[in-house]
Amino acid sequence: MYKVFLVDDEPFIIEGLIDIMDWASFGLEVVGSALDGSEALEALRSTPADLLLTDISMPEMTGLELIRSVRAFRPELKVIVLSGFNEFDYLKEGMRLGIENYLLKPINVEELEATLANVTEKLRRAEREERFGVFGARIIRDNVLHRWLTGQISQSEFNERAGLLGLHFGHTRLGILILRAGEGGEDLPRRTEEALEDEKDGLAFRDMDGDAAVVVTLAQDEGEERLLEIARKLEERLGSGIRIGVGSAGPLPEHGSVSRSEAKKALEYALVDPERRLFRYAPPSAATSAAEISAWALADLGREYGRLVLARDREGLMQRIGEDMAAIGRAEGMTPEELQNIALGICADLRAVLREVKREDDGEPFLQVLDRIRNATHMEELVEAVRRAAEETVGMLNRDTRSPVVQQVLGHIAAHYGEELSLKMLGSQYRVHPVYLGQLFHKETGETFTDYLNKYRIERAKEKLRTTGQKVQDISRSVGYWETGYFYKQFKKHVGISPTEYKALQ
Structure with a gap:
């Protein structure tokens, strides 16, 4: 657990922060608090802390003065500033001191949750890099690849990170292989990478759910036979106990998430044929009416x-x-x-x-x-x-362990994603305080309500772009975005290309 220290001259603010946030879900614990900057400074000399949440305006010593003083003996401390004033000078000085975020009171819980998630990820990354050196960079690489193939990072963001990590794709197409071990699969990604040493077009990494994944880049004239060739090579070199799911081949980058999903689903066929080791997620043969079954x-x-x-x-x-x-x-x-x-x-x-x-x-x-x-x-x-x-x-x-209210909210989103939705409206409908509902939703789904809703709407928009002749503006409204510009922004953030470009690819 990373340690948090709270500072505010209003006790009810400190009490509210302790009560309203599920600190443990972020890997955090509150280890101390103070009602002014001077008291906090003395406490921080002896109290180990990784993150400081402090008010700006306090008697005796302001929040900014506290940050300057504590940086002298704890330069690595992460800081989030709370303020009742939207003052540019405060923000400017806070940025100069290296704060993580400047949050206005009353605190927006979702924004604070997002900031805490970012801070803990930074703390984990720093810890990994310190402990594992080069291996830490590999973990970051795996994280970036996983986020890219699950639509959690835009293509432009991925390109930027790929450049920093030295990831370069020399072809225009790709396909995904997913490898899973029955038991003892901890070192499967490493073994997979070693088995692909002579394959310049195969990039192995650890998928975040425990499987090993391989991104296979393909030349324009290459397809699934090339994917199967590499899969059979891995099957031979890795030995028994390994199952391999093979996704389809398609254009890079947009086909990556599709192929990964197909490879994951292909592995479910192991339930049907436990003796088999290679599984393809494929449509029926071409003899079937291609117009109807694709x-x-x-x-x-x-x-x-x-x-x-x-x-x-x-x-x-x-x-x-x-x-x-x-x-x-x-x-x-x-x-x-x-x-x-x-x-x-x-x-x-x-x-x-x-x-x-x-x-x-x-x-x-x-x-x-x-x-x-x-x-x-x-x-x-x-x-x-x-x-x-x-x-x-x-x-x-x-029979899932999720609370009934979160199950109801998920069902409501699935049925009414095209309508106006908010935590306030849903909280009123299900008789739950919206702040508590937001916390509960994040805790049980791993995502904020806003992020989940945006991803869900974008997935529905992708379906409509693929399967209907509707105009982009009409699709935008049908999935709940009345501002087309905002729809374009969200679509590009989650898919990596604009809705118009996506439609043209279909």
């Missing part, structure tokens, strides 16, 4: 089922599965084997939803459902088996 169409089904599962919409989910399976069954060239594979793919998507919301499951209910899919002799049995898998998924989520 990789994008199946990916859209997975996303839609995920949305309905998170909304706990059992009725809508059952109806949608019946309609979709019937439509797929009518596709030209569809064979019973391909139909069965699609059903298994849908189950893999549903199980992946459980992983995405950070809930571990024992897989037993899915094993029973998968047996029913493999043994189905007619369409009705197949549809019923997929519906059972969907029901099991919703049931497992309902």
